[in-house]
Amino acid sequence: MPLVAGIDSSTQSCKVVVRDAETGALVRQGRAPHPEGTEVDPDAWWAALRAAVAGAGGLADVAAVAVGGQQHGMVCLDEAGQVVRPALLWNDTRSADAARELIEEAGGGEAGRRFWADATGAVPVASFTATKLRWLARHEPANADRVAAVCLPHDWLTWRLAGAPGLAALRTDRGDASGTGYWSPRTGEYRLDLLERAFGRRLRVPVVLGPAEVAGHLDPVALGGGPGGSGAGDRVLLGPGTGDNAAAALGAGAGPGDVVVSIGTSGTVFAVADSPAADPTGAVAGFADATGRFLPLVCTLNAARVLDAAATLLGVDLTRLSELALAAPPGADGLVMVPYLEGERTPDRPTATGALHGLTLGTSTPAHLARAAVEGMLCALADGLDALTAQGARADRIILVGGGARSAAVRRIAPQVFGRPVVVPPPGEYVADGAARQAAWVALGGAAPPTWSPGDTEEYASPGVPAIRERYALARDRVVDRVRG
Numbered sequence: 001m002p003l004v005a006g007i008d009s010s011t012q013s014c015k016v017v018v019r020d021a022e023t024g025a026l027v028r029q030g031r032a033p034h035p036e037g038t039e040v041d042p043d044a045w046w047a048a049l050r051a052a053v054a055g056a057g058g059l060a061d062v063a064a065v066a067v068g069g070q071q072h073g074m075v076c077l078d079e080a081g082q083v084v085r086p087a088l089l090w091n092d093t094r095s096a097d098a099a100r101e102l103i104e105e106a107g108g109g110e111a112g113r114r115f116w117a118d119a120t121g122a123v124p125v126a127s128f129t130a131t132k133l134r135w136l137a138r139h140e141p142a143n144a145d146r147v148a149a150v151c152l153p154h155d156w157l158t159w160r161l162a163g164a165p166g167l168a169a170l171r172t173d174r175g176d177a178s179g180t181g182y183w184s185p186r187t188g189e190y191r192l193d194l195l196e197r198a199f200g201r202r203l204r205v206p207v208v209l210g211p212a213e214v215a216g217h218l219d220p221v222a223l224g225g226g227p228g229g230s231g232a233g234d235r236v237l238l239g240p241g242t243g244d245n246a247a248a249a250l251g252a253g254a255g256p257g258d259v260v261v262s263i264g265t266s267g268t269v270f271a272v273a274d275s276p277a278a279d280p281t282g283a284v285a286g287f288a289d290a291t292g293r294f295l296p297l298v299c300t301l302n303a304a305r306v307l308d309a310a311a312t313l314l315g316v317d318l319t320r321l322s323e324l325a326l327a328a329p330p331g332a333d334g335l336v337m338v339p340y341l342e343g344e345r346t347p348d349r350p351t352a353t354g355a356l357h358g359l360t361l362g363t364s365t366p367a368h369l370a371r372a373a374v375e376g377m378l379c380a381l382a383d384g385l386d387a388l389t390a391q392g393a394r395a396d397r398i399i400l401v402g403g404g405a406r407s408a409a410v411r412r413i414a415p416q417v418f419g420r421p422v423v424v425p426p427p428g429e430y431v432a433d434g435a436a437r438q439a440a441w442v443a444l445g446g447a448a449p450p451t452w453s454p455g456d457t458e459e460y461a462s463p464g465v466p467a468i469r470e471r472y473a474l475a476r477d478r479v480v481d482r483v484r485g
């Protein structure tokens, strides 16, 4: 019974699962929080990973481990492998002007967007690593001068697990490479000319591995002694890892015809596809997946935290928020929340703020506000679903995952907003599970990852309520920008 471990180093926390490689049965798990903020010292991820591994009983008995991580984050290393400055995360919007510049420099407008979509599968937005490199070059030239290599959160953590054995040992995978803005899912090759265009010079980048290739071995001393340490670490295989959405697709067992809607810190809507996407509108990012296929994806910056914010506004916990939302009628009698609390990426409104429309004496109740928060967050994702299907994705089945899917209100209101049923797998850590399934593939070999039972899914069906989205569409663009300073 070989065991494998999967690690999810996502925005808000690090989660570790240890599973049976052949059956997928959960053996043990651990978790630890990440610091707040859109700029984070990678050492904080490492500390959280160590704590989560210790909570999961260590890695001494596993055959392989793989890391799924939040996408796009810019981790800059100097020649000695030291981190140059705190990482800028996917939800840090300071590089929005850099994204606009890169599109302008490629011809601007439709031509500029098409250039990037054709070259890299996606139109630059502030989330992507290439725009963060441009920001660094412009705003922190002394730091920029020190950078020798750039990698992503999961690449860096895999490298740390290997003992940080020099920059030449950095490894990544197709899924995460496809979110950098300087790798082409269509050709499977880096576009270092585009990295140079963004940053001003070329940098060392991780080697891109195939889906089940070995990235190295766990360094026996990397996790230290004690309960988190690995006793027999020198033979523990490291998988290539991947971005958290590609890992979630693997963990949820998504296949052709499935659309996954993930409600975590980000809201994502994505499909597993056989051919690469290139959407010049920029709504759909044509990423690669973790199995050798593709992962067209729409991402919003505002998802589970909209619910957190609504609960804070109302002074209730998330369970009560859900009860309140379900106590108001569909459409909340016309109260609409536009949920751009962090600015927004899809649509591209990096400096937008949120808004409440439709306040009357009748809608000024906690239940209406709770319902408007759930519906507004889901409407933004429904727009994403439309964009995905407009690019040719099939949506035979919608699978709802992520922390926000633990909300009964989200599960029950989603079919009313999406206009179709949703399938909800048992509550779990699908990113960590996907990383574990990749680790099992690395450990067991074969042409495809092992088939693991998905557990009992629940289907939520309810007639669609088109008025919810119609009203949201009237409100969506009526927001003001953030006040600077």
Ligand SMILES: Nc1ncnc2c1ncn2[C@@H]1O[C@H](COP(=O)(O)OP(=O)(O)O)[C@@H](O)[C@H]1O
Pocket (backbone or CB within 6 Å): 010, 011, 012, 013, 263, 264, 265, 266, 304, 305, 307, 308, 318, 319, 402, 403, 404, 405, 406, 407, 408
């Ligand atoms: N019962 C619940 N109802 C609503 N939201 C929830 C519930 N449980 C967890 N969450 C939310 O899920 C989010 C974390 O989701 P997760 O997918 O782990 O995020 P990430 O992977 O981005 O770190 C938090 O914002 C948390 O408030």
Ligand SMILES: O=C(CO)[C@@H](O)[C@H](O)COP(=O)(O)O
Pocket (backbone or CB within 6 Å): 010, 011, 012, 069, 070, 071, 072, 090, 127, 179, 243, 244, 245, 264, 265, 266, 267, 268, 297, 299
């Ligand atoms: O930027 C994207 C996808 O393009 C985000 O989905 C990040 O990958 C962060 O994910 P979570 O922490 O929300 O899971």
